[in-house]
Amino acid sequence: MFYSEITKIIEAGLDRDKDKVKNYSILLAKKLMENGDEKASKRIETVLSRKNYGSAITDALIAPPVDQESRLGIVDIDYSPIAPDIILSDHVKKRLDDFENTVKIKDKLDELGMPFNMSLLLYGPPGCGKTSIANYIANKFELPLVTARLDTLISSLLGNTAKNLRRIFEFAEKQPCVLFLDEFDAIAKARDDRHELGELKRVVNSLLQNMDAYCSNGILIAATNHQELLDDAIWRRFQTVIDIPKPSCNEIDEMIRATASPLDLNGIRKKYYYTIVDQLEGFSYSEIQNLIQNVVKHKIIEDNMIATECDFLHEIISFKYHGNLTDSLLIKYLLECGIPQKTIADNLQISVRQVRNEISD
DSSP states (O other): OOHHHHHHHHHHHHTTOHHHHHHHHHHHHHHHHHTTOHHHHHHHHHHHHHTTOOSOHHHHOOSOOBOTTTOOBSEEEESSOOOOOOOOOHHHHHHHHHHHHHHHTHHHHHHTTOOOOOEEEEESSTTSSHHHHHHHHHHHTTOOEEEEOHHHHSOSSTTHHHHHHHHHHHHHHTSOOEEEEOSGGGTSBOTTOTTSOHHHHHHHHHHHHHHHHHTTTSEEEEEESOGGGBOHHHHHHOSEEEEOOOOOHHHHHHHHHHHTTTSBGGGSOHHHHHHHHHHHTTOOHHHHHHHHHHHHHHHHHHTOOBOOHHHHHHHHHHHHTTTOOOHHHHHHHHHHTTOOHHHHHHHHTOOHHHHHHHHHO
16 A cells, blocks of 8 residues: 555655645645644654644645746646635546546556556547646546646757656655646647657657656646647557547536526527527537536626526527628527517517518518
């Protein structure tokens, strides 16, 4: 038990790295306390206190790395990441649970000679929860989330990008954390890309080396919207790979009921409720959430919390046209969705004849 933390403490002691000794000692004390060994935990805290090390992980995460050219920070640190309420498919949930549970038994796997690489690659369309998952995992393990800032990580000075990458991994190695590399394709592109300079090959090689050294003891999460750009060797480095797709009809239904919970949905007739779900298919999680929140907002402004099918369909078509929506386009869309002419007229406060005129145009 706890071989990972003990090994890190020994390595740090041999390297005379006080910060690393301190941080992993704090984590070991915390795990011992959670495991019921309060006496051993208190003993470690007492030793740390005598050395004026304190006992807070957040105090340990200091002096984050910077780009040597611009002097800008190359990581963002969230010391207390919040687990968002994310709605995912059962398949994705099971894969995440498996990753989480495997990390928890890593010491046992090491004892059995089955080393587990604590790396997770998330890929799929934007807005489908990859960043939320990184926050969720960091929260579950009660660890800070260290996110690489690719805007400053990728330096204009030739050779600095690989150095920045190394600085990030060195920083993450010195304290317990979850390291998150978002927009991963920017630094992990295929090395045979003819449009890239030799610098890319050095960056990818550096990335592979750093991953090999870090992921045996540190948790790494990478996310990309462009998995087709990743180098083949990158895929092989990840122990767990999960495709995060756009939501299915079941998940859309769940999102509507959860996000629109302040509203009374009884005003939506059943057959049109399924029309709303169908019309939202193909949207990302974040887009659907924004759409539903807009419906709730508008109903609050109207001081009428009874939602109708027209409320949702109006927001959907408005989103598709980026707000540049005419009455004519709206009427035609509602008619295509099967909404009765009288319902449309009442909702838009116009005459039925005006609605019929759109059919003849």
